[in-house]
Amino acid sequence: MHSVAQAVERLDALAATEPVAVLAHAFAEAGHELALVGGPVRDAFLGRPVTDLDFTTDATPDETLRIVEPIASATWDVGRQFGTIAARIRGEQVEITTYRSDVYDGETRKPEVAFGDTIEDDLLRRDFTVNAMALRLPQRELVDVHGGVEDLLAERLHTPQTAEVSFRDDPLRMMRAARFTAQLGFTVSDEVRQAMTDLADSIEIVSAERVRDELVKLLDTADPVPGIRLLVDTGLAERFLPELPAMRLEIDEHHHHKDVYEHSLTVLTQAIGYEAERHAGEAPDTVLRLAALLHDIGKPATRKLEPGGAVSFHHHDLVGSKLVKKRLRALRFDNDTIAAVARLVELHLRFFGYTEGAWTDSAVRRYVRDAGPLLERLHELTRSDVTTRNRRKADRLGFAYDDLEQRIAALAEQEELDSIRPDLTGDDIMRILDIRPGRAVGEAYRYLLELRMDEGPLGSDEAEARLRAWWADRDATA
Template identity: 75%
Template sequence: MHDVASALDRLRELSASPTVSKLAGAFESAGRELALVGGPVRDAFLGRPVNDLDFTTDADPDEILRIVRPIAEAHWDIGRAFGTIGARIEGEQVEITTYRADTYDGDSRKPEVVFGDSLEGDLTRRDFTVNAMALRLPRLELVDPSGGVEDLVARTLRTPAPPEQSFGDDPLRMLRAARFSSQLGFEVEEDTRAAMGALAAEIDRISAERVRDELSKLLLTDAPARGIRLLVDSGLADRVIPEVPALRLERDEHHRHKDVYEHSLTVLEQAIGYEKSRAVLDSPDLVMRLAALLHDIGKPATRRLEPGGAVSFHHHDVVGAKLAKKRLRALRFDNDTVAAVARLIELHLRFFGYTDGAWSDSAVRRYVRDAGDQLERLHILARADVTTRNRRKADMLSFAYDDLEARIAVLAEEEELAAVRPELDGAEIMRLLDIKPGPVVGEAYRYLLEVRLDEGPIGPDAARERLLAWWAAREAPAAG
């Protein structure tokens, strides 16, 4: 938290930028109010980079358009129904929104848009006090009707209105509390936290798409575990992603196993560390983080208490992949994300067989083939999944994975492993066997692929011989 004087200096610098000063001048000339609002003001106090310029005004959307048209390189009104006009001015993208006073009608999944009549009224209807500050332009007056500066100093998240009213107006704000807690490292104030628990069922009024977007923003923060704990503790996770709180398996005094919920949060944290340190993926990576959080969600359904105090979770990888698909589809994630996360969960245990005995080159090739374009994420997930406190065991697993990655690199260099294919394509198979397109071509292709995986490159001539021998053996019973 920067001191107030430093924050005001930053806001003065920002207001003097060509974009802000041109916009402020245009609204003043039109006799309309304009204020920089929300995130940019908050981030000036926190010393964080200001990335988005959001403004609010007493002008309605039609008038906003009339004012910005002459000074904008481009403008768009996709958010017009909600009072928001976007524009590009001096190369920067801005959004200007009419003062708002929207509420939900209690049944609808979308807010009823009602325009407000004052800046102070608009601010007191916003989600949290730290986001309910504004800088009036062009006179540079800080407007903070709800004590946002004090809450920034205290690192506290609190709603400007009573939390029951604020969350009743827009239940998505409860998820935003979790996201901002992770993003800013702030504590949610006691009454606000209590209201999240009391009103958790209200989140059912919000569309799956809006819930998905907010969960994604939470996972893409630097410390998402903090917000996930808040969602679980408040009961919100039971409504939006129940597989996560279900990881808190009941303990049995005679059967002991790792705390699956805490383990999953640790895996998520470790995966983020690998994601950043390896610098192979674009960080933050949503697929990676979803897979890390959900990788063990098959365990509750597969837990078996074995004789002697052991606990097993047979096939929790396969069950977990199916559960992840179902949940992510319900949250309206795109098909590519759903498929990638499910594949990673399905494969996340595969590596642990590597330490049971030396894998053949064939097994390494299959590992790469099965991972496909998720190989780098699978590397990270497998490493992050090691949370044992036994240093000797952790080192053994780390060294084993180092060895596996080294072998993959050597084979990849020798064999172009990332593009493992049979040495004969479908057209050549049909020509050689004198057959037409159909299922048999696929059978032959898969046979040659197995040969390629088992033995590596054998060359086209040898592949033809092997194919003809396979064909002769396949035809022999029919001939007899």
């Protein structure tokens, strides 16, 4: 964290920027209060980049529109019923919200929207003290009535009201606590942790979409593991992702020093590392991170004690894939994300057969074909799944995967592997065999595809000869 003096300098510099100064002057001229609030103020103290400009005011939404329209290049009515107006001022997008003092019914999480009279009342209803600080404009006066600076210095998350009242008002704040734990590197206060534990059931009244969005925000942080641990330890994860805490009791057959839960957190961390190496500067890969976290969720359902005390989890990849589909659908993820994560979970063990014996070129082609557009992610997931402390074993697996990737690259260069198709089309098959569309065409196509996978490109003449011979044998045995 930056010193208070440095934070003041950053806030002064931010207040002096043209968009903020123009907006502050306009509200002052209209006789209304305006303050920069929440994240921008917090991040000035933390030395983090300020990416959002959020303001609060005593002006009503209609009054806000009248004030900003003459100085804005565009305005958006993003949430007038909740008091929020967005505008573009001197090239910067800003959001301005009327002071709020909402009341919640405690059952449906739908607030009875009420506009407040003072900034102090508005700050009281915010989620955490570190987000409940404001900078009055144009005075540049810091408003911190709940000890936000003190909690920033202590790297602590606490609530302006009692944690129980705050979380009853909006249970999603408990998930936000987990996200900020990961994003800011803070710890929650004892009161916050206890309230999260006591009120974990209340997360069930929050819509699946809001829970999903908050989970994604957590997973997309640089190090989501501390936040995930908080969700599991307080019982929150049990309510919306029960398969995750269920893994704590299982022992992984490949990693006896860790249970499956700890192993999965390590895989997630390593996947983020590979992601950073291979895709530096790109947006977080939510699909890869979900797959890394959930790749072994099929293990509890497939756990079996073998003679001699060994533990097996046969087919946990297939079972896990089905569980992923069910859970991500319940959380309202989009179909593409569900399909991609489920497929990665289904395929995550495929590589380990490579270390047990040399794969033929045909087997390598099938690996690539089955992965399809997920091949790069499958590479990263499979490498991340190696968490053994046995250095010799880890090196052996690493070298084996290096070899597999090199073979894939070589075959791809020779055969354009990413678009494997038979040497003949369906139209070719119907013409050569003089048949109409139907099941037989599909059987012939699959036969030629298997030839292509096993032997590589044959050329149209050789493929036609093989097809005619296959068809004659088929008729003979029919």
